[in-house]
Amino acid sequence: MPVNTVQTLRDEIENGIVTGDFKPGSRLDETQLANRYGVSRTPVREALMQLSASGFVEIRPRRGAIVVEIGPQRLYEMFEVMAELEGLAGALAARRCSEADREAIRIAHTQCAKSAANGETDAYYYDNEVFHRAIYKASHSQFLAEQCLALHRRLRPFRRLQLRVRNRLPSSYAEHDGIVQAIFDGDADRTSSLLRSHIVVQGDRFSDLIATLKLHTETPPQEKRIS
Amino acid sequence: MPVNTVQTLRDEIENGIVTGDFKPGSRLDETQLANRYGVSRTPVREALMQLSASGFVEIRPRRGAIVVEIGPQRLYEMFEVMAELEGLAGALAARRCSEADREAIRIAHTQCAKSAANGETDAYYYDNEVFHRAIYKASHSQFLAEQCLALHRRLRPFRRLQLRVRNRLPSSYAEHDGIVQAIFDGDADRTSSLLRSHIVVQGDRFSDLIATLKLHTETPPQEKRIS
DNA sequence: GTCAACATTCTTGTATGCAAGAAGTCGGCT
DNA sequence: AGCCGACTTCTTGCATACAAGAATGTTGAC
Known part of the structure; x- marks a missing residue:
């Protein structure tokens, strides 16, 4: 259990993706996630970038993050x-x-x-x-x-x-x-x-x-x- | 040549690491980097996180990023x-x-x-x-x-x-x-x-x-x- | 003289605010 | 009536501000 906000967020969102809470292809709105977890947008952004590096989401410039669909x-x-x-x-x-x-x-x-x-x-x-x-x-x-x-x-x-x-x-x-x-x-x-x-x-x-x-x-x- | 600030920063810092501009083991100060490239700390942080995901730097909580030394x-x-x-x-x-x-x-x-x-x-x-x-x-x-x-x-x-x-x-x-x-x-x-x-x-x-x-x-x- | 504890300072982590770009919508033109 | 374009709105991207934790320096006591 990481004490870091970003780490926690990352795991949380990743879990949501894995369990199907966030469906493949759906957009992950930064503000929504920030509200949902009661934090600011900054750590949410960083968590999303980490997930992007791990291949869980894809971040398109200026167009937000979407959950990648693995065919x-x-x-x-x-x-x-x-x-x-x-x-x-x-x-x-x-x-x-x-x-x-x-x-x-x-x-x-x-x-x-x-x-x-x-x-x-x-x-x-x-x-x-x-x-x-x-x-x-x-x-x-x-x-x-x-x-x-x-x-x-x-x-x-x-x-x-x-x-x-x-x-x-x-x-x-x-x-x-x-x-x-x-x-x-x-x-x-x-x-x-x-x-x-x-x-x-x-x-x-x-x-x-x-x-x-x-x-x-x-x-x-x-x-x-x-x- | 990415138009994104973060991407550019990432490549720039990565290049600095590759060319030995940033020596292995040295700390990468966010504020210094921000000043050096004339941007804010936020994109610098994100770039560092991407580099961390790529294995170029290691980020220790509350202790900053250091260039990883590959033995x-x-x-x-x-x-x-x-x-x-x-x-x-x-x-x-x-x-x-x-x-x-x-x-x-x-x-x-x-x-x-x-x-x-x-x-x-x-x-x-x-x-x-x-x-x-x-x-x-x-x-x-x-x-x-x-x-x-x-x-x-x-x-x-x-x-x-x-x-x-x-x-x-x-x-x-x-x-x-x-x-x-x-x-x-x-x-x-x-x-x-x-x-x-x-x-x-x-x-x-x-x-x-x-x-x-x-x-x-x-x-x-x-x-x-x-x- | 040395060690330890406290305070100060510096850096990271998070929040918020502002600007720019994209998407959706509405209106005008063909 | 349909299509193209401008406008509005919403979201992302970056900057700045503030808070919290770590490092360091100084001072006091032993």
Whole structure:
């Protein structure tokens, strides 16, 4: 819980976006938000800019901030990158992890086992995060961990949905098991491969299909500013 | 050339950081910057926040912004991630690139050839960027392209240094040649592999060495906020 | 002489006010 | 009657003012 107004606002608005309180495509009026949270427009503006940097909203000059809509195409691209980064983290973890890292992974894995066995989706969702963070940490790459966490955060709502809707708990846990084995065996390639397919559930075919599909239809739904 | 004050300020300060005008570790006083650029403190603050999001500065609550110092450890981590992302972009490009993409890559490659032959480091530096961007585009992953560009931007000063100091022009161009071949052959794995080693010049050994070295020495120089 | 506590000053964080640009509306012209 | 243009209004963007917290310097006591 940050004592800073801006941080609080940022989390609040982000939460609103994630929970669907602020619908994609809707305008976020600075004055309205300022009134809503009982603060001035200045911290609201700063919070919106931070959210813009995180990719949650898009700020068009003189035209206000709108909640970005993540289409299926873009969503797949994000999962694709996530898979690659997680794969790298796993590969590095397999090569570099210390005994303490192994222990942390083992504990997180055991927790996942419990939640999966009881079918507690919410608990598993949390434990799953802990598990993946343990792998990030074991990669001993601070920067990579940061990147992974940022993307993870951005994909959080969709990930949650994924787990809920498709009831992937058992298969997810089974995949974790293989990943843990591969890391403990020090097999970087196998770890990377398993983690990639763990994230991107569908095969490469699907990604290619959508990519070429977009190639033909064109007219990207949102022109994202590179900044 | 953005008409926005904040954007201009952001670029200006970022440039100052890149060129060493603002030294790593030094404080960036809001009032000083405001006076220096003849604007108010408000846009300066917003620019600093954007730079914080990009990882150029670190803002500590109530204690101002300081230029982040990128140590060798972190630098290597960033190159490592960059290599992985470029590898992914290349792999996707090999599978998905259209005729227009191939043409763009060919043209950029030819430009690199000219600059390399003439030994024009600055020109090659620019052409190299165009070349890599062509690959990003050919990956047909907007999100991946954005990530690559952001990291590229962050690593820009170091990359330039790398090219200058080590006189890597000929070998860099030779590597490009292999990459282009692999993409045109549609060989995703080979493209990915070549691009990875193109970015991370040193082998994996070095990364492991530094990682374990950090493991022993500990005391991370800067505690980066994940945000 | 040194250390600690208090006060002062300086900087950041937030609020408000003002100006400029964009969108919606109304009126005139074709 | 429809379309183009000016006007009004609303919102953003920037500046300034004020408050609160941190750093530093000074003074007093041990």
